[in-house]
Amino acid sequence: MKHLIKTGALAAAFSMGIMSAQADNVIRLATEGAYPPWNAVNSAGQLEGFEIELADELCARAKVECSLQQTAWDGIIPSLQQGKFDVIIAGMSITDKRKKKITFSRAYASSPAFFVVSDDSPLKDFSTEVDSLALGDMDDKEQAALMALKKALDGKTVGVQKGTIHLNFLKEYLKDEIDIRTYATQEQLDLDLQAGRVDVALAAMSYWHKLLSKEEGKNLLTVGPGVTEGPFGEGVGLGFRKKDQALADQFSVAIDSMVADGTLSAMAQKWFGFDAAAK
Amino acid sequence: MDWDIISESVPAIFSALPTTLGLVGSSLLIGFILAVLVALGALQKAWFINRPANLFVYIFRSSPLLIQIFLIYYGSGQFRQELTAVGLWHLFREPWFCAVLALSLNTAAYTAEIIRGGIKSVPLDLLEAGAAIGMKKSQIFRRITFPLAIRQSLPAYGNEVILMVKSSSLASTITIMDVTGVYKEIASEYFSPLEPLLIAGSIYLLINFIATQIIAYFERRLAI
Amino acid sequence: MDATILSWGDSGWGDEFFFATLMTLAVASCSFLLGLVIAIAAAAMKLSKRRSLTFFANVYTTVVRGIPELLVIYLIFYGSSALLMSIANSFFGIDDYIELPVFVMGVICIGLSSGAYSTEVIRGAVQAVPVGTIEAAKAIGMPTFSRFRRILAPQAIRFALPGLGNVWQLTLKETSLISVIGLTEIVRIAQMGAGSEKKPFLFFITGLILFLVLASLSDKGYKFLEAKAEKGVRVN
Numbered sequence: 001m002k003h004l005i006k007t008g009a010l011a012a013a014f015s016m017g018i019m020s021a022q023a024d025n026v027i028r029l030a031t032e033g034a035y036p037p038w039n040a041v042n043s044a045g046q047l048e049g050f051e052i053e054l055a056d057e058l059c060a061r062a063k064v065e066c067s068l069q070q071t072a073w074d075g076i077i078p079s080l081q082q083g084k085f086d087v088i089i090a091g092m093s094i095t096d097k098r099k100k101k102i103t104f105s106r107a108y109a110s111s112p113a114f115f116v117v118s119d120d121s122p123l124k125d126f127s128t129e130v131d132s133l134a135l136g137d138m139d140d141k142e143q144a145a146l147m148a149l150k151k152a153l154d155g156k157t158v159g160v161q162k163g164t165i166h167l168n169f170l171k172e173y174l175k176d177e178i179d180i181r182t183y184a185t186q187e188q189l190d191l192d193l194q195a196g197r198v199d200v201a202l203a204a205m206s207y208w209h210k211l212l213s214k215e216e217g218k219n220l221l222t223v224g225p226g227v228t229e230g231p232f233g234e235g236v237g238l239g240f241r242k243k244d245q246a247l248a249d250q251f252s253v254a255i256d257s258m259v260a261d262g263t264l265s266a267m268a269q270k271w272f273g274f275d276a277a278a279k
Numbered sequence: 280m281d282w283d284i285i286s287e288s289v290p291a292i293f294s295a296l297p298t299t300l301g302l303v304g305s306s307l308l309i310g311f312i313l314a315v316l317v318a319l320g321a322l323q324k325a326w327f328i329n330r331p332a333n334l335f336v337y338i339f340r341s342s343p344l345l346i347q348i349f350l351i352y353y354g355s356g357q358f359r360q361e362l363t364a365v366g367l368w369h370l371f372r373e374p375w376f377c378a379v380l381a382l383s384l385n386t387a388a389y390t391a392e393i394i395r396g397g398i399k400s401v402p403l404d405l406l407e408a409g410a411a412i413g414m415k416k417s418q419i420f421r422r423i424t425f426p427l428a429i430r431q432s433l434p435a436y437g438n439e440v441i442l443m444v445k446s447s448s449l450a451s452t453i454t455i456m457d458v459t460g461v462y463k464e465i466a467s468e469y470f471s472p473l474e475p476l477l478i479a480g481s482i483y484l485l486i487n488f489i490a491t492q493i494i495a496y497f498e499r500r501l502a503i
Numbered sequence: 504m505d506a507t508i509l510s511w512g513d514s515g516w517g518d519e520f521f522f523a524t525l526m527t528l529a530v531a532s533c534s535f536l537l538g539l540v541i542a543i544a545a546a547a548m549k550l551s552k553r554r555s556l557t558f559f560a561n562v563y564t565t566v567v568r569g570i571p572e573l574l575v576i577y578l579i580f581y582g583s584s585a586l587l588m589s590i591a592n593s594f595f596g597i598d599d600y601i602e603l604p605v606f607v608m609g610v611i612c613i614g615l616s617s618g619a620y621s622t623e624v625i626r627g628a629v630q631a632v633p634v635g636t637i638e639a640a641k642a643i644g645m646p647t648f649s650r651f652r653r654i655l656a657p658q659a660i661r662f663a664l665p666g667l668g669n670v671w672q673l674t675l676k677e678t679s680l681i682s683v684i685g686l687t688e689i690v691r692i693a694q695m696g697a698g699s700e701k702k703p704f705l706f707f708i709t710g711l712i713l714f715l716v717l718a719s720l721s722d723k724g725y726k727f728l729e730a731k732a733e734k735g736v737r738v739n
Contacts (some may be wrong), residue, residue, distance in 0.1 A: 029718065071686060075471040077579060082584055083600040099468055163467035180399030181374075181454045182464065187698030188353075192454075197372055216701055276537075288734050341672070341718035342711045343679035350711060353703035425614040441569070448571035452683070459573055471579040480570045480578075 027047045027247070030085035032068040037210055037271045038091040041070075041131070050271035051089045054108065057263065058238075061254040072214050074163065077101055080239060084248070088239030091206075093165045095233035097269075103242050106252040106279040107235030108259075109268060111206040112226030113166050115158075118218045121199065126152045126223045135173075135230025146227050152224070153178050154278050160197035166202045167229040193220070206272050211275075235278050281474055288465045288475040295461040295483065302447040302457060305415045306382035307440065313383060316389035329361075332391070332427055339388030339456035344446050347385060352377040352453045378450035386443050393435045437494035439489050448483070458482050504685060509709065513623040516696045516706070523692040528721055530678045530688060533610045535671055538617030545618065546625040572680050576612045581682045586588070609681035617674040624666030628659040637730055661732045668725040675717055689713050 006274055031039040031051055040047040059066035060130060073090065080088055094104045096268060112132065116152060117123045128145035137147065150173075157179045160167045170180050181198055183189040184206065193201045194216075205226060211217035242247040258264040266275035320332030340345065355362060355371040364370040370376045401424050409419040451460035462479035466472040511517040548560035584602050584716035585733065591597040603611075632655055640650045682691035693710035 074467065075472065078581070079584075082588065082599075084584075084602060085600075098470075162464065184452070185698065189351055191356055191698065191703060192699065195353075195359055195372075197356065197374070198434065215462070319699035338711075338715065341676075342714040345679045345682070346693065346707055346710050346714065349690070349694065350704070351695055355704075356706050357702060357704040404600070404706070430537075445569075445571040448573045456604040459571060462574070462577075466581075472577060473585075473626065476574060476578055476581075480566075480574050483570045483574070484566065 002081070005185070012071050026067050027059070027070055027087060027108060028085040029059075029068045029087045030071045030074045030079070031055075031088075032076070032090045034073070035091050035207070038206060039089075043075045050109070050267060051091065053267055053271075054264075055089050057258065057267075058251055058254045061257055062250050064250070076237070080241060083241075086240070086244065087251070090239075091204075091236055092234040092239050094170070094235060094237045095165055096233065098169070098233075098239070101242075102239045103246050103248050104237040106255055107237045108255045109206075109276045109277050109278055110227045110228065110235035111204040111272075112209055113169065113202055113232060114205050114222040114226050115153075116193070116203070116208055116212075116220050116222050116252065117199065117219060117226050118193065122256050123152060123156070123200065123223055124221060128223055128225050130225050133225040133227045135169075135227065135232070150174060150225055153162050153200065155179075156199040157181060157185060157197070160192070161186050161189060161191055161203065164203075165232050168226065170202065172231050190217075194197055205274075206276055209273055281469075281471060284358040284465075284469050284471050284474045285478065286479055288462075288469075292458055292461050292475060292478045292482065293467055295456055298455065298458040298460075299444075299447055299482075299486070302378060302450055302455070303440075305379050305446050306447070307443055309379065310386035310390055310443075313387035314394055315386060316361065317391035318394040318398065321391065322398060335384075336388045336391055339385050340392070344381065344385050345452065346451050348378065348381040348449055351381045365421055373408050373451045374450075374455050375441045378453060378455055382443065382446060382450070383447065386439060389439050389442075390431045390436065393432045393439060394428060396435070397430075398424060398433035401427045405432060433494065433498050433501065436500075437491065440494065442488050444483060445492060508696075508702065510703065516700075517685075519692050519696070520689070520709060520713065521559065523687055524717070526686065527625070527678050527688040527713075528683060528717070530606065530609050530613060530686065531671075531675045534617050534678065535619045535674045537610055537614030538619075538621050538670070538674065539667075540619030541614065542621030542625050545622040546629065549622065549626050549630060564619045564622050566670035567615055572616050572677055573683065575615060576609075576684060578679055579608050579612045583611070595669055605681075605684055605686045608684065609678070609686050613674060613677050613681065614713070618678060620670045620673060621667060625659070626661050626662035627666065629655070631662045632658045661736070662726065664729050664732055666723060668721075669727070670720060671725070672718060675721065676714065678712075 031049075033039055033041050033047055035049075037049050039047060039051045042048045046133070047070065049114060052068065053278060055066065055068055068089075069085060069206075070181055071090075071171070072083065076088055076090060076092075077098065079085065088102075092098070092252050094107060098104075114125075128148050130145045133142050133145050133149075134187075135142075135146075154177045155196065156177075157171060158174070159181045160170055160183070162182045162184055167180070167182060170178065181192070183192070189198070192198050199202075200223075208217075208222060212222070213222055238248070238251050240251075255278070258267075264277040265275050267273050282309055315336060317332050320328050321336065323329050351371075352374065355377065359368055362371055371392075405423055405427070409423050414422070447457060448459035450457050451463060454460075456464070458479050462475050465475045469475075506658055507515055508516055509520070511521075511600050545563055546561040548556040551557060584600070587601045587603070588599075591599070591601055636658065637650060640654045645653070678688055679690040681688060682694065685691065689710045693706040696706040700706070
């Protein structure tokens with residue numbers, strides 16, 4: 001974390017000229033660099049993570065020359081449309097709302113959303129009959145799980161990061177039951193979860209998995225089912241400008257081939273500790 | 280310019296107006312009462328009264344409000360056990376309380392300086408005249424010093440009110456959905472930051488325009 | 504409390520805070536200077552007899568002083584690229600993506616705000632210069648530029664100094680808002696440290712103290728300047 005900041009400070013201090021896009025034939029990919037283990041900056045100041053490795057492999061398979069840059073999550077879609085870069089590879093879920101603005105490749109990963117509480121919470125033993133709640137086409141058990149979730153969270157304060165599918169889910173499904181608090185960064189949400197200002201926090205399993213295995217997250221635990229589909233979309237994909245559909249298709253084919261030969265699963269296992277790869 | 284986004288964000292942003300006005304109103308009220316106490320404290324001769332009062336004014340006027348808000352909100356989270364033990368945590372747990380506390384303390388420091396200036400500007404011979412006709416010290420303060428000081432302070436206080444309207448937007452950084460908070464949410468929801476910005480900016484201009492008119496009205500009424 | 508957290512080097516945040524303080528000073532200085540340039544122009548417009556110029560200067564100060572700095576920052580942050588690109592496209596036919604560095608965006612935001620306050624200070628100072636001194640200079644046939652340089656400016660600067668001192672303090676504090684667009688100044692580092700070390704109080708109180716130190720140093724600095732400007736002025 002500390003080195004990441006140094007990199008940021010240096011970048012801010014030394015990038016004083018007007019930056020302009022480079023030209024010709026190089027496909028410019030952009031990631032956030034602040035969402036481990038998807039994408040982050042390591043102690044040497046370099047980008048690393050599941051999507052960094054994935055980007056290399058996809059560009060090789062699609063036989064295109066690529067460059068990778070860091071950009072803020074806030075405003076990442078407007079930046080793509082303005083032409084700051086050509087592809088978003090930043091743990092972005094494919095949703096109907098985003099599809100109105102941009103186009104996506106096929107999904108390469110998916111990470112269910114999980115509610116997390118601290119171990120002194122009255123909710124800590126909450127669980128449902130199903131472990132996984134897919135909102136798309138719910139069976140009776142899933143319907144019951146959703147009802148149980150609504151009941152358990154009734155009157156609770158739930159924290160979530162701004163501009164995420166998790167916020168969209170809360171607004172769509174639990175608006176009447178809960179009090180939603182939104183945060184600019186996941187770290188601020190973590191502080192308030194630890195301080196007990198929010199009863200529950202909602203984020204992707206891929207994020208929680210790492211935090212819960214560390215010292216500062218050892219008093220936290222996931223409760224209830226992992227939630228997918230519906231507002232969570234069809235998994236995580238690469239984002240493109242609408243006019244670049246051909247490029248999107250090119251990358252989709254590359255993802256297909258990685259799914260087929262098992263490299264994608266292995267890569268996901270390596271970075272997330274569980275198989276978050278798309279099938 | 281996307282008119283759909285504008286027409287959808289107008290009602291949403293306007294619905295946050297009571298939150299912004301509530302923040303500004305309660306902070307100004309609490310801040311003003313505190314400010315009178317601090318200004319009087321700063322004018323006392325006893326060092327153990329005027330020193331703390333001056334220190335308070337110095338700290339809150341010399342540091343940014345943003346860091347004061349973060350310190351009170353996230354900083355208090357570090358002392359959850361201690362605050363629970365003294366029965367204050369249920370207050371500090373609420374973002375609204377922390378925001379009003381930070382804004383009130385901040386405006387109290389600035390307003391105290393304004394009031395102190397006002398009190399010092401009251402001509403000595405008026406106070407002597409009061410004493411000469413046999414007024415008690417408290418009467419002199421209540422009937423001569425305070426009203427004159429307030430009139431003298433009004434233009435500067437008007438500026439402070441406008442600064443507070445603007446400052447209240449920082450409450451959005453600790454999860455409060457005021458006009459700026461709702462603006463941020465709409466901007467990220469539609470992936471289109473500029474259109475709702477026009478609406479939010481206009482609301483603040485409007486509030487400040489009205490505030491200026493109200494202060495000007497009082498200035499005219501209190502003019503000799 | 505763990506003192507090593509604030510130590511120098513890779514294990515502590517001391518060096519980060521130090522460079523962040525320099526960044527705060529750099530943004531504040533550049534913004535203040537930009538603000539002065541804007542203010543001199545805007546004050547001249549306000550004092551001019553052309554109604555249209557006065558109008559534009561009034562719109563500038565009213566709008567900038569009437570809406571929260573946070574919103575001005577979002578405006579520049581999100582709007583500057585689109586504006587620059589449309590200019591580049593229509594005047595130079597360039598179709599590339601253009602973006603200002605965060606530092607420059609920060610300086611523009613805070614400079615605009617600082618300039619609005621400085622405008623009023625400078626306008627007041629110029630108006631406070633006794634008309635008699637200028638008329639006297641005219642009477643002895645001093646040319647316009649010399650009148651400005653030798654009569655108007657020295658007096659106006661002296662009248663403006665206390666007000667500009669306040670604007671500087673205001674500018675210094677406003678730089679904290681740039682943290683929301685990611686410039687690594689004091690508040691940003693405090694936020695990052697608070698988040699990753701889970702010690703928010705320690706980090707924010709450190710940031711606050713750094714600002715108090717900067718404010719006190721500035722206070723000493725402009726007292727010195729004021730004393731210098733008062734040289735040769737008769738004190739009654």
